[in-house]
Amino acid sequence: MAAKTYQVVLGQIETDLAAGRLLVGGRLPAERILAQRYGVSRASVREAIRVLEAMGVIRTAVGSGPEAGATVIAEPAAPMGAAMRWHLASHHLPVADLVGARVLIESWAAEQVGAAAAAAPEILLPARELLLAMDSAALSAHEFLALDARFHVTLAELAGNVVITAVMTAMRDGIQAYVTAAVAQYPDWAGMVDRLRGEHHGILEAVAAGNGPLAGRIVADHINGFYADTGVGQN
Amino acid sequence: MAAKTYQVVLGQIETDLAAGRLLVGGRLPAERILAQRYGVSRASVREAIRVLEAMGVIRTAVGSGPEAGATVIAEPAAPMGAAMRWHLASHHLPVADLVGARVLIESWAAEQVGAAAAAAPEILLPARELLLAMDSAALSAHEFLALDARFHVTLAELAGNVVITAVMTAMRDGIQAYVTAAVAQYPDWAGMVDRLRGEHHGILEAVAAGNGPLAGRIVADHINGFYADTGVGQN
DNA sequence: CTCTAGTCTATGGTCAGACCACACCGCCGG
DNA sequence: CCGGCGGTGTGGTCTGACCATAGACTAGAG
Numbered sequence: 431m432a433a434k435t436y437q438v439v440l441g442q443i444e445t446d447l448a449a450g451r452l453l454v455g456g457r458l459p460a461e462r463i464l465a466q467r468y469g470v471s472r473a474s475v476r477e478a479i480r481v482l483e484a485m486g487v488i489r490t491a492v493g494s495g496p497e498a499g500a501t502v503i504a505e506p507a508a509p510m511g512a513a514m515r516w517h518l519a520s521h522h523l524p525v526a527d528l529v530g531a532r533v534l535i536e537s538w539a540a541e542q543v544g545a546a547a548a549a550a551p552e553i554l555l556p557a558r559e560l561l562l563a564m565d566s567a568a569l570s571a572h573e574f575l576a577l578d579a580r581f582h583v584t585l586a587e588l589a590g591n592v593v594i595t596a597v598m599t600a601m602r603d604g605i606q607a608y609v610t611a612a613v614a615q616y617p618d619w620a621g622m623v624d625r626l627r628g629e630h631h632g633i634l635e636a637v638a639a640g641n642g643p644l645a646g647r648i649v650a651d652h653i654n655g656f657y658a659d660t661g662v663g664q665n
Numbered sequence: 666m667a668a669k670t671y672q673v674v675l676g677q678i679e680t681d682l683a684a685g686r687l688l689v690g691g692r693l694p695a696e697r698i699l700a701q702r703y704g705v706s707r708a709s710v711r712e713a714i715r716v717l718e719a720m721g722v723i724r725t726a727v728g729s730g731p732e733a734g735a736t737v738i739a740e741p742a743a744p745m746g747a748a749m750r751w752h753l754a755s756h757h758l759p760v761a762d763l764v765g766a767r768v769l770i771e772s773w774a775a776e777q778v779g780a781a782a783a784a785a786p787e788i789l790l791p792a793r794e795l796l797l798a799m800d801s802a803a804l805s806a807h808e809f810l811a812l813d814a815r816f817h818v819t820l821a822e823l824a825g826n827v828v829i830t831a832v833m834t835a836m837r838d839g840i841q842a843y844v845t846a847a848v849a850q851y852p853d854w855a856g857m858v859d860r861l862r863g864e865h866h867g868i869l870e871a872v873a874a875g876n877g878p879l880a881g882r883i884v885a886d887h888i889n890g891f892y893a894d895t896g897v898g899q900n
Numbered sequence: 901c902t903c904t905a906g907t908c909t910a911t912g913g914t915c916a917g918a919c920c921a922c923a924c925c926g927c928c929g930g
Numbered sequence: 931c932c933g934g935c936g937g938t939g940t941g942g943t944c945t946g947a948c949c950a951t952a953g954a955c956t957a958g959a960g
Contacts, residue, residue, distance in 0.1 A: 435943065436715065448754040460911060471944045473708055476912085480671065480712045481719045485744075485751045492912045493952030499911060504757035509720075509748040513741055514828075516720045519683040522739035523827050531828040538769050592758050593749075593766040597832055670914065695940060706915045711941090727941045728923030734940060901960100908955070913948105920943075930933085 435470050439478035442468060447487075447502075458488060458500035485509045506592065507599035514604030528605050529657045535598055536582060536653060537646035539589035540633060544642025546588065554638055557584050561630055571613050574623060579606065581630060585637075585649075605662075612660040622659065626652075670705050674713035677703060682722075682737075693723060693735035720744045742831040746838030753839055760843055763836050764892045770833055771817060771888060772881035774824035775868060779877025781823065789873055792819050796865055806848050809858060814841065816865060820872075820884075840897075847895040857894065861887075 433441070446452040458464065461479065465472040479500060482488045486505035491498050517523040547554055560581045564574060579602045586598035616622060629652040636645035656662075668676070681687040693699065696714065700707040714735060717723045721740035726733050752758040782789055795816045799809060814837045821833035851857060864887040871880035891897075 444751070444754050447751075450756075452755075454755060454757060462911085473711075473945090474943070476708075477712060477715045479912095480715045482751075484716045484719045485748050487751050487755065490912065491952090492950065494910050495953040498952070502755065504752060504755055506748055506752040506758055510745050513720050513744040513748075513831075516679070516682070516717075516722050517739060517741040519679050520687075520689060520722065520737065520739055521685075522689060523741055523831075527826045527828045530826050531832070534769070534773050534829070591762045591765050593762045593836070594769070596748075596758075597766070601828070697940090708916095709914065714941095725941065726923090727921070729939050730924040733923070904957105904959080906955105906957085908953105910953090911951080913950075915948080916946095918943100918945085920941105922940080922942100924939090925937085927936085928934095930931100 435474040436477035436481070439464065439468055439470060439475055440481060443478065443482065452502055454502050454504045456502050458502065460499060484512065507596040507603070510596055510600030511603030514600050515607075518604055518608075523604075525605065525608055525662055528601050529653065529662070531597070532601055532605075533650045533653050535594055535601075536586060537650045539586045539594060539598070540637060540645035540649045541642035542589040542591075543585060544637045544640055544645045546590070547637050548640030551638060553588055554634065557581060557588070557634055557637075560584060561627075561634060564627060564630065571619055571623075572610065574626075575606075575609060575613065578626065578630075585633070608662050609660070612662045616660055626656070629655075670709040671712035671716070674699065674703055674705065674710055675716060678713065678717065687737055689737050689739045691737050693737065695734060719747065741827065742834035742838070745831055745835030749835050749839030750842075753843075760840065760897055763840050764888065764897070766832070767836055767840075768885045768888050770829055770836075771821060772885045774821040774829060774833070775872060775880035775884045776877035777824040777826075778820060779872045779875055779880045781825070782872050783875030786873060788823055789869065792816060792823070792869055792872075795819060796862075796869060799862060799865065804858075806854055807845065809861075810841075810844060810848065813861065813865075820868070843897050844895070847897045851895055861891070864890075 443452065443458070452458070458479075459467070461472050461475050464475045468475070479488065479490065482500075483490060486508035487502065488500045489503050490500045514523065514528070518525065518528075543553075560577055564577045564581070569577070583595070583599055583602055587595045589595075613619065613622075629648065633645055633648050633652065636642075636648055678687065678693070687693070693714075694702070696707050696710050699710045703710070714723065714725065717735075718725060721743035722737065723735045724738050725735045749758065749763070753760065753763075778788075795812055799812045799816070804812070818830070818834055818837055822830045824830075848854065848857075864883065868880055868883050868887065871877075871883055
């Protein structure tokens with residue numbers, strides 16, 4: 431199969447990226463320049479740029495000045511989240527499998543963080559602040575869920591593995607709409623919030639105590655319990 | 666931020682997909698038709714189609730007949746693999762993190778499969794055949810690695826979680842070039858192959874015996890050992 | 901001298917229309 | 931009956947134009 435024109439452009443850009451000629455924070459040449467340089471039409475360059483954008487490799491902006499143009503970024507979670515959304519939409523990615531993957535990844539992350547927190551307890555500060563914010567009574571379900579999502583992603587981040595963080599973020603992105611929809615119909619949301627708060631504190635305490643395995647078990651129960659009660663992933 | 670034209674098109678297609686108006690195996694209308702239907706230019710439709718292609722949602726082919734056009738597919742692993750390649754290239758995704766994620770996912774998968782194989786041993790047949798093929802002495806390093814990759818992905822598939830399978834496939838895709846490059850410089854490839862063969866059989870035996878935890882441990886050692894010896898991910 | 905408003909310019913965003921390459925489908929002549 | 935050959939629908943690519951935006955520049959007013 432002969433490479434399509436836009437794939438040739440992608441190959442060139444990948445080479446530049448790997449060789450360090452393009453750095454994160456730097457900018458791609460203008461579309462018209464790239465078209466001329468590679469001897470292709472601007473339309474083909476634009477198709478390549480669309481793919482790069484979808485892959486979280488660049489961000490485009492119109493106008494002039496240092497913020498404009500195609501800037502190289504590094505957002506590995508974005509394409510994975512988008513991919514999960516698309517394949518959830520096409521009904522070929524069961525929500526239950528996402529839940530299973532979350533249990534695996536988050537319980538592992540909790541274990542790791544438990545070990546790390548024993549040596550450097552201060553790393554847990556961001557997570558503590560999120561829990562404090564979630565203890566506020568005046569939160570809407572939507573706000574609470576947003577903080578909840580950040581709490582889980584933060585814990586995963588603390589495990590210090592970019593791949594795990596990316597997958598975790600991607601799953602939250604993909605699943606968010608389903609959670610919001612399920613919660614909107616949940617009869618006893620106030621009670622649910624109370625329980626979630628308690629479980630969150632349990633997780634953080636276990637992690638802070640350096641008890642990784644316990645933290646992992648609580649996380650697993652926390653996630654499984656939530657999805658079992660709300661019915662997300664049961665269809 | 667006003668939605669760009671191609672994003673509008675993507676939104677329409679996502680709606681159709683979620684509503685079941687577009688099914689896997691079905692075909693998108695022709696680009697010219699879509700352009701007319703949404704009142705946009707064909708270029709914008711094409712940009713949307715490029716994104717869908719990158720997301721593993723469609724496959725395009727020229728010509729006429731049932732195989733031509735944009736066919737809806739379901740390849741969630743493809744975009745994740747591509748994303749990992751891109752972000753490995755931009756040096757913002759350490760190979761070591763990929764290795765860590767592999768250890769987590771594959772050892773978990775081995776545990777799961779161990780439990781499942783106790784009830785239905787025949788599910789291991791494809792994995793057995795791959796090991797037999799790998800025992801052939803006449804394999805080049807490249808061929809061996811290809812079978813090795815399939816063995817690992819097959820084990821992950823047997824765990825029956827689409828997300829895990831996708832992430833696993835993606836990691837193999839992303840890491841493949843690095844492994845090939847490292848192996849090409851490895852001094853004692855013959856010895857390495859012998860060891861890998863032995864470890865693979867050990868994994869499969871533990872799985873077949875229903876000893877999930879043991880299988881998980883062997884898998885973890887197998888992966889960590891390989892990367893430690895070849896030096897992949899140490900830079 | 902300073903500030904403001906208007907203009908310039910570089911950039912991505914979008915469009916229209918054309919032509920090519922390809923692969924099936926069906927007609928028509930042998 | 932069958933084989934070649936043109937029709938037709940599809941994506942692939944190019945050209946060239948114009949619009950929208952946002953920073954940079956500049957001339958004029960105060």
